[in-house]
Amino acid sequence: xxxxxxxxxxxLAQPLLADSNLPPAYWSERQxxxxxxxxxxxxxxxxxxxxxxxxxxIADSDAELAGDMRDLVRRRIAAGExxxxxxxxxxxxxxxxxxxxxxxxxxxxxxxxxxIALLLVGGWLIRRRITVRRS
Amino acid sequence: MSRAVRFxxxxxxxxxxxxxxxxxxxxxxxxxxxxxxxKPVPAFDLPAIIPGKPALSSAHLATxxxxxxxxxxxxCVPCITEVKVLQALKQxxxxxxxxxxxxxxxxLADFLARNGDPYERIGSDAQxxxxxxxxxxxxxxxxxxxxxxxxxYQQIGPIEASDIPTILSQLGRAR
Numbered sequence: 341x342x343x344x345x346x347x348x349x350x351x352l353a354q355p356l357l358a359d360s361n362l363p364p365a366y367w368s369e370r371q372x373x374x375x376x377x378x379x380x381x382x383x384x385x386x387x388x389x390x391x392x393x394x395x396x397x398i399a400d401s402d403a404e405l406a407g408d409m410r411d412l413v414r415r416r417i418a419a420g421e422x423x424x425x426x427x428x429x430x431x432x433x434x435x436x437x438x439x440x441x442x443x444x445x446x447x448x449x450x451x452x453x454x455x456i457a458l459l460l461v462g463g464w465l466i467r468r469r470i471t472v473r474r475s
Numbered sequence: 476m477s478r479a480v481r482f483x484x485x486x487x488x489x490x491x492x493x494x495x496x497x498x499x500x501x502x503x504x505x506x507x508x509x510x511x512x513x514k515p516v517p518a519f520d521l522p523a524i525i526p527g528k529p530a531l532s533s534a535h536l537a538t539x540x541x542x543x544x545x546x547x548x549x550x551c552v553p554c555i556t557e558v559k560v561l562q563a564l565k566q567x568x569x570x571x572x573x574x575x576x577x578x579x580x581x582x583l584a585d586f587l588a589r590n591g592d593p594y595e596r597i598g599s600d601a602q603x604x605x606x607x608x609x610x611x612x613x614x615x616x617x618x619x620x621x622x623x624x625x626x627x628y629q630q631i632g633p634i635e636a637s638d639i640p641t642i643l644s645q646l647g648r649a650r
Contacts, residue, residue: 359550360548360576360577360578361579362577362578362579362601365603391507391612391613392612392613394505394507404577404603405603405606405613408577408602408604408607409603409607412604412607430607432511433509433511433607433610434507434509434510434610434612435507437507
């Protein structure tokens with residue numbers, strides 16, 4: 341009986357409210373009427389990192405802040421702002437971290453150089469095999 | 476096989492273990508820091524949310540006195556304990572202003588009545604737009620703004636009693 345009562349208290353547990361009571365922002369779950377603008381907004385949203393679920397883009401995330409960021413992106417695109425300007429505005433605030441698009445800053449150089457290095461290593465390996473066969 | 480080559484896998488394994496142990500001992504900082512430290516507060520003008528409590532705009536932060544701008548919400552659990560620390564800061568003469576993120580008047584009034592009200596001004600940021608323009612990624616966060624309206628320091632997470640000396644020294648430096 342005691343165990344049953346203890347088990348019953350589980351159903352009394354309430355989840356901690358980590359979200360506000362306000363409805364989502366207007367453009368967070370709505371597409372822009374102009375399909376070309378919506379495509380631009382969508383492409384940008386897929387390249388912006390969610391501040392809450394840090395492995396997701398704001399296009400994927402269900403976090404409220406991601407919804408508010410989608411609203412911001414769509415509103416600015418609808419107002420005629422270029423996606424790169426919106427990205428730059430966010431980078432100014434959160435650093436390059438906010439954008440998934442690789443930059444050309446020194447920290448990203450290994451990323452750009454790795455394919456070239458791998459190609460060189462591959463070429464060297466092939467050359468070695470060919471030379472061995474010839475002898 | 477030469478001796479060096481034979482021990483290469485073992486050396487590699489040890490290197491990987493060392494890297495893992497190092498990362499476990501010093502975890503990466505998952506906080507997102509605003510890059511606006513040292514830059515002026517972006518212009519904003521938020522409406523009031525509590526009757527009788529003045530609204531907050533960026534102009535109110537450049538009045539010659541340092542301010543502590545607290546980004547908070549009535550639905551934020553750590554904010555409840557933080558308010559008490561903000562009260563203590565207020566008693567020491569700190570100007571505390573609030574940006575209420577995604578809040579409703581009734582909820583916020585209830586929150587302030589329950590936990591205390593250290594705020595001189597509160598602006599309502601219903602769609603997190605000012606929060607985003609400040610480079611803030613959650614609640615609670617606080618910004619020390621100097622008398623010219625320049626952001627001097629960002630506190631991520633609640634200000635706890637142990638943070639009071641840091642906040643006071645940052646405010647002192649912002650004078």
